[in-house]
Amino acid sequence: MLKIIRNSVAAAMLVILTACAGGNTNPFAGSWDTVATTPVGNQDSVWTISEDGTGIMSGDAGEQAIDGIVVDGNNVSFDVVIDAGGQSLSLSFSGVVEGDSLTGAFGSDFGDFNVTGTRQ
Numbered sequence: 001m002l003k004i005i006r007n008s009v010a011a012a013m014l015v016i017l018t019a020c021a022g023g024n025t026n027p028f029a030g031s032w033d034t035v036a037t038t039p040v041g042n043q044d045s046v047w048t049i050s051e052d053g054t055g056i057m058s059g060d061a062g063e064q065a066i067d068g069i070v071v072d073g074n075n076v077s078f079d080v081v082i083d084a085g086g087q088s089l090s091l092s093f094s095g096v097v098e099g100d101s102l103t104g105a106f107g108s109d110f111g112d113f114n115v116t117g118t119r120q
Contacts, residue, residue: 026051027097028069028076034117036106047117057082074098 032047045059047066055066061083069078077094095104095115102117 026053026071027074028071031120032102032117033120034102034115037114039110076104
């Protein structure tokens with residue numbers, strides 16, 4: 001009887017430890033409704049980020065691939081190239097994910113643009 005209890009406790013601990021180890025998911029994964037504050041007004045977009053760190057940004061300028069996503073704890077950064085009225089504009093994002101909220105900024109040759117976001 002004692003052996004059965006000991007084995008049951010060991011199995012339960014294994015399940016708990018496995019669940020905890022699986023908790024290292026990408027906090028940036030999911031779909032985000034975002035707003036970037038720019039000199040030409042607020043720019044709304046939807047970011048769709050996969051667990052594997054790939055993503056798509058969808059907005060008025062169409063869809064762009066999000067490249068080089070780096071997640072370090074709750075900090076996130078990536079690069080994206082958008083079509084800005086027929087010209088390519090390279091942007092570098094750096095921000096923080098806190099639960100279902102995102103704050104950060106795009107850096108560009110034209111200055112920084114603040115960004116806020118909410119997970120869908």
